[in-house]
Amino acid sequence: MSNDLKNKKFLIVDDFLTFRQAMKQMLVSIGGNDIDTADSGENAIREMEMKSYDIILCDYNLGTGKKDGQQVLEETKHRNLVKYSSIFIMLTAENTMPMVMGAVEYQPDDYLIKPISKEVLRSRIERVLKKKADFEDIEKAIDNKEYMSAIALCDERVTKNPGNMLEYLRLKSNLCLTIGRYDDATEVFEMVLSMREIPWARMGLGKVHFFTGGYLKAKEIFQSIIEENRTFMEAYDWLAKTLHELGSLEEAQKILLRATEISPKAIVRHQKIGKISQEINDHDTAEEAFRSAIDIGKHSCFKSPVEYAGLAKSLLKKDSPEEELSVLGTARNEFRGNRDALLQTAVTEGIVYKETNREEEARKVIDEAAKILNGMSGTIPVEATMDLAKVCFDMGDKETGTKLMRDIVRNNHDNEQVINMVQDVFTDATLEDEGQKIISSTREEIIRLNNKGVRLVEDEKYEEAIEYFKKAAGGLPDNKIINANAAHALLIYMDKKGTNDQYIYQVLQYLEKVKMIDPSDEKYQKLLNLYEKITTSKTHQGA
Amino acid sequence: MGDKKLIDFEASLASTTHDMKNSLGMMLNSLDEVVNNCTAENCPSHRHLLHMQYEANRLNNNLIQLLTLYKMDNDQLSMNISHYSVSDLLEETLLQSRPLLEYKDIKISVDCPDDLYWFFDRNLVLGVINNVLNNAFRYAGDRIVVRADELNGCLVISVVDNGNGYPESMLGSSVQTNRAVSFQSGNTGLGLFFASMVAMMHKNRDREGYISLSNNEENGGGCFSIILP
Numbered sequence: 001m002s003n004d005l006k007n008k009k010f011l012i013v014d015d016f017l018t019f020r021q022a023m024k025q026m027l028v029s030i031g032g033n034d035i036d037t038a039d040s041g042e043n044a045i046r047e048m049e050m051k052s053y054d055i056i057l058c059d060y061n062l063g064t065g066k067k068d069g070q071q072v073l074e075e076t077k078h079r080n081l082v083k084y085s086s087i088f089i090m091l092t093a094e095n096t097m098p099m100v101m102g103a104v105e106y107q108p109d110d111y112l113i114k115p116i117s118k119e120v121l122r123s124r125i126e127r128v129l130k131k132k133a134d135f136e137d138i139e140k141a142i143d144n145k146e147y148m149s150a151i152a153l154c155d156e157r158v159t160k161n162p163g164n165m166l167e168y169l170r171l172k173s174n175l176c177l178t179i180g181r182y183d184d185a186t187e188v189f190e191m192v193l194s195m196r197e198i199p200w201a202r203m204g205l206g207k208v209h210f211f212t213g214g215y216l217k218a219k220e221i222f223q224s225i226i227e228e229n230r231t232f233m234e235a236y237d238w239l240a241k242t243l244h245e246l247g248s249l250e251e252a253q254k255i256l257l258r259a260t261e262i263s264p265k266a267i268v269r270h271q272k273i274g275k276i277s278q279e280i281n282d283h284d285t286a287e288e289a290f291r292s293a294i295d296i297g298k299h300s301c302f303k304s305p306v307e308y309a310g311l312a313k314s315l316l317k318k319d320s321p322e323e324e325l326s327v328l329g330t331a332r333n334e335f336r337g338n339r340d341a342l343l344q345t346a347v348t349e350g351i352v353y354k355e356t357n358r359e360e361e362a363r364k365v366i367d368e369a370a371k372i373l374n375g376m377s378g379t380i381p382v383e384a385t386m387d388l389a390k391v392c393f394d395m396g397d398k399e400t401g402t403k404l405m406r407d408i409v410r411n412n413h414d415n416e417q418v419i420n421m422v423q424d425v426f427t428d429a430t431l432e433d434e435g436q437k438i439i440s441s442t443r444e445e446i447i448r449l450n451n452k453g454v455r456l457v458e459d460e461k462y463e464e465a466i467e468y469f470k471k472a473a474g475g476l477p478d479n480k481i482i483n484a485n486a487a488h489a490l491l492i493y494m495d496k497k498g499t500n501d502q503y504i505y506q507v508l509q510y511l512e513k514v515k516m517i518d519p520s521d522e523k524y525q526k527l528l529n530l531y532e533k534i535t536t537s538k539t540h541q542g543a
Numbered sequence: 544m545g546d547k548k549l550i551d552f553e554a555s556l557a558s559t560t561h562d563m564k565n566s567l568g569m570m571l572n573s574l575d576e577v578v579n580n581c582t583a584e585n586c587p588s589h590r591h592l593l594h595m596q597y598e599a600n601r602l603n604n605n606l607i608q609l610l611t612l613y614k615m616d617n618d619q620l621s622m623n624i625s626h627y628s629v630s631d632l633l634e635e636t637l638l639q640s641r642p643l644l645e646y647k648d649i650k651i652s653v654d655c656p657d658d659l660y661w662f663f664d665r666n667l668v669l670g671v672i673n674n675v676l677n678n679a680f681r682y683a684g685d686r687i688v689v690r691a692d693e694l695n696g697c698l699v700i701s702v703v704d705n706g707n708g709y710p711e712s713m714l715g716s717s718v719q720t721n722r723a724v725s726f727q728s729g730n731t732g733l734g735l736f737f738a739s740m741v742a743m744m745h746k747n748r749d750r751e752g753y754i755s756l757s758n759n760e761e762n763g764g765g766c767f768s769i770i771l772p
Contacts, residue, residue, distance in 0.1 A: 022572035029579070093565055113666065115568035115603065117575060119638040127631070162660050166626040196662045196747060198624065231621035 005031040005125070009051065012037045013044040013058040013072065014091070019114075023057060030122040041067030041299070048081040055125065056082070059114075060092045067299040068265070074106045075301035084139050087128045091116070134164060138171065145508050147179045148532040166192070173204050179528060180519030182208045199225055199232050206235075210242055211520060218242045233263050240272065249280045257285075260292075267296045267303065274310045286314040305331050305341035309348040321356045325349065343372045344384050350391045359395070366391055370400060379478055382408055382418060386425055393429035401429070402438060409442040411478035415517075450481055453489070462493040466503075473510065483513040484523045491530045499534060507531060557613045564606040571599050593646035597680070600643070604674045608737040611670065615740060622664050622744055629659040629691045629698065636672045636689070643680050651676075655691040661698040663745060663771055668700075671738045675702045675767045678734060682706040684764060694770075697750075701768040708758035708765045738769060747772040 010032055012023045020037040027035050036051070038044035041062050048056075056076070060069035067075075069090050076082055090108040109128045112121070134157070141150035154172035158165050169188050176185035186208050192201035206221035222239035225232055236259035243252035256273045260266070270293035277286035290311035297303025308331030312324040328345050335341030346369035353362035369388050373380070385404050392401035405422055412418040419439060426435025449472055456465035469486035476482045487510035490503045511531065514524045574596050583589045614620040633653045644651055672689070679687050683704035691700045713735075735754070742752035750772035757766045 016569070018569050019572070022569070022576070025576060026572075093561065093568065111666070113607070114565075115571040115575075117639060117641075119641060120635060123635060123638055162658070163628050163631075165660070196624070196626075198662075229621065230618060 004129070005122075006033045008032065008034065008054040010035040011044060011047055011051075011053040011056045011058075013039075013041065013056065013062070013069070015039055015059070015061075015063045015066075019059070026116075026118045026121060030118050030125075041069070041072040044072055045075055045081070048076060052086075053082060054086050056086065056088045057112075058088065058090055058108075060090055070106070070265070071300050073108055077106055078301050084143070085132055085136065087125070087132060089124070089128070131164060131167075134161060135167075135171075142175070145512065146532060146535065147175050148528065149536065151175050151184075166198070170200060173201075177204070177207060177211070178519060179515065180211075180521065180525065182212055182520065197228075199229050199235070203232075203234060203238065206238060206242075210238065210245075215242050215245050219246065231262060233259055233266070237269065237272075240276075244276065249276055252276055253280065253282070253285070264292075265296055265300075267293050267300045267307075270296065271304070271306050271310065274307065274314070278310065278314060281317075283314045283317040287311060287318070290314060303334075305335050305338070305344045308334070309344045312348045312352065316352060316355060321352055324352050328352070339372055339376060340381060340384075343369055343376075343381065346372065347384050347388045347391065351387065354391055354394055362391070362395060366395070366397075366400075370404075373404070380407060380411055382412070382421075386421065390425055390428070393425070393431070398431070402434075405435070406438060406442055409439055410446060411476055413443045413446040413479065414481060446476070446479065446482070450485060453482075453485055457485075457489050457492060462489060462496070465489040466493060470506075477513070478517065480514055480517045480521065481523075483510045483517075484521070484527060486510045487514070487527050487531075488523075491527060491534060494534050495530065504535065553613070557610065560606050560609050560613075564603065564610070567599060567603050567606065571596070571603065574599060590646065593643075597643050597646055601677050604670070604677055605733065607670055608674065608733055611667070612733075612737060612740065615744075620744075623666070624662050624664050624745070626660055626662055627665055628657075629661055629700070630655045630657055632665065632669065633672070633689050633691060633700075636669060636676060639673055640676050640680075643677070647680055647683075649680060649683055649685050649687060651687040651689065653689045653691075655689070659691060659693065659698075661693075661771065662747070663698070664741075667741045667744070668769070668771075671741050671769055672700065672702070674734045675738065679704045679706075679765070679767075682765065696772065697752075698771045699768055700771075701766055703759065703764060703766045705759075705762050705764040708763045709756050714756050714758065738767075742769050742771065745771045 005027075010027055012020050012027075012035065014020050014023065014037075017039070020039070024032075024035050024037060036047055036053075038047050041058075044056075044058065045067075047053075058069045058072055062068055062072075069092075073088055073090065076088060082088070087109040089110045089112055091112050091114055093114050109132070110124055112124060138150050138153045138157075141147075141153060151172055154168045154175070158168045158172075161168070169192055173185045173188040173192075176182070176188065185204060189201045189204040189208070192198055193205075202221060202225055206218045206225070209215070209218035209221065219239065219242045222235045222242060225235040226239065229235070236255055240252040240255045240259075243249070243255065253273060253276045256269055256276065260269055260273065263269075270289045274286045274289035274293065277283070277289060290307045293307035294303075294311065297307065308327055312327045315321075315324040315327065328349050331341060331345045335345075346365045349365040350362050350369060353359075353365065366388065369384075373385060373388070385408055389401045389404040389408075392398075392404065405425065408418065408422055422439060423432075423435055426432055426438070429435075453465055453468045453472060456462075456468055466486075466489045469482065469489050472482050473479070473486045487507045490507045490510075494500070494503055494507075508531075511524070511527060514521060514527070518524070574592070578589075578592050578596060581589055581592060586592070611620065630653070633655050637651065637653060640651070643649075676687070676689075679702055684706040686705045688703045689700070690703060691698065693699070735756075739754045742754050745752035752769065752771040755768045755770065757768075758764065759766055
């Protein structure tokens, strides 16, 4: 086995020179050959950008005011800086987890406590490598979006490999959740819980309740998890989400604030506190939260324009327009070349200028924002678009505002929540009746458009249907039904006439879109089955 | 009474312990290197080096325990229970105790079914077993057996030696927390306290883990067991 290590590319990340040297020596003595070191998380990322490492040994504590090990791990995975066969081992000085464990996808492959002897190091590395190999084909299936096959593989492994039983079950339940198979997920969670009270399985049951609208039940579960495991951070986030759905915004804010006391470095949580605080007009807390997010963002790959726009908005309530504009200026700089960011900043600047009666400047940034929005292909950010529409209405620009709202309706014609928000914006702009008319006519337009395509499929004019839906989905990138039917047309065609890679690729794009919008959609479930039926029979022919 | 103290002694102790542990970690790394370069044949101080390694390991275990207890006390400890192979766990404890083995010429063996899997917090249980082994090396005689099996729905891991056994006052199950602390005898009982805390934190349904100390009827050797539901 130690021969294997000879061909592995190692990266050691630690801020202490002596430790880096000791670790390097240790790796050499167990057969390592290609070993690089980095003295900070920032430098580690730079190294990983240039070279694809197989094994990363990273200390958790990398000095104050710098990226920590968890942030290095998050960025590594988030930016796909390593292959999925690579392993990431976190080293800590204590025998307790650096708590604050993030989401499942951002967990290291193993934790090691310093100091560590070379025998233990070797045995752990070998074990993790072996485990990675055991999961490889499942990971590949997931990569290919063959979720059903991945689930089947998990089932098969659970019985064969009791050592990784829990991990297979966890992976399977996660897959079931992402593709909206809530009953199957529940079955796994209950099975695990029948063996042992494991927090993630209990969490899972809560999530299923959440997804299926059982918010009260979900709330109860998340609360009980927190009571039992004060440091299980995921439960706080889900509890807050649930409370939000239940309309208890103050309580949700309180839960998130409690969570940041325990785990202060999760940037996304600060963003959420900021947003929720704005909703309940607690602008001081909002300001503080967005400032924390900006601060943490200096070391995190999850920094986003959200906290800058948020901070600017909460400053607006405090009457300090100049500071707001400078915050937004920083954001423009920070996220140069990022259209989403530019859009959000421009919209927020528009709001600031409007509120401070600088009509001319407001006009300028609004035009800029509209232009960016026009040039965007793919997903249209609902929130920013709505904000922009509001400013337009405020400034008396009914035409642009209406056009923006119509775009939102076209892409979300069957999403009641979004439609209600749209109606609210119209009502606020004292355009209630007109808004209603626009909404219903736009909805009818989409339904007509969709029906025409469906008829083409029914008439077995598949090629025509494929082209038709492709065009429709291009213009309506976020419309669930159009995307689902575009996938359907391709699948039916392939089912009758055989598969081709280009179509498979397109189907996947559409299916992923639908999954993002609503994974529990019944049509999506059917399409997923059809997709896997077609692709697996294809591999069989090839074999 | 009631006056605010100049320093928060507990917190300072914790952060200093942390710092000491870091230094000790570095020292252990270097020592590991030295021991590897100086074999018994070419270095007359080899045994001394091994002794240093042994004592440094003891120190390290103690510091880990202190830090863990501090966290427990402050409600900052998060359990991470998962499903592990028990024989893998025991194998790892042996790897860690290797230098001690060589130093004391003690024979150690593991008796554990290959297909035994259990739910526990790996790092915490590792800490307990390492610590018990460390002590056993002091009092063990020349043989240690680490045994694991399932009994009445519990995982039982025992460390059995052929030394002089535990003193009468320490015997029994659910070792009382402070009873064993005796600064005069140099045995603070911290290790056992730690072990029983870790055991108790392993709960399953309405059952709670515990530890038990006994002496072998045949040879009088000591037997430490941790029982996890």
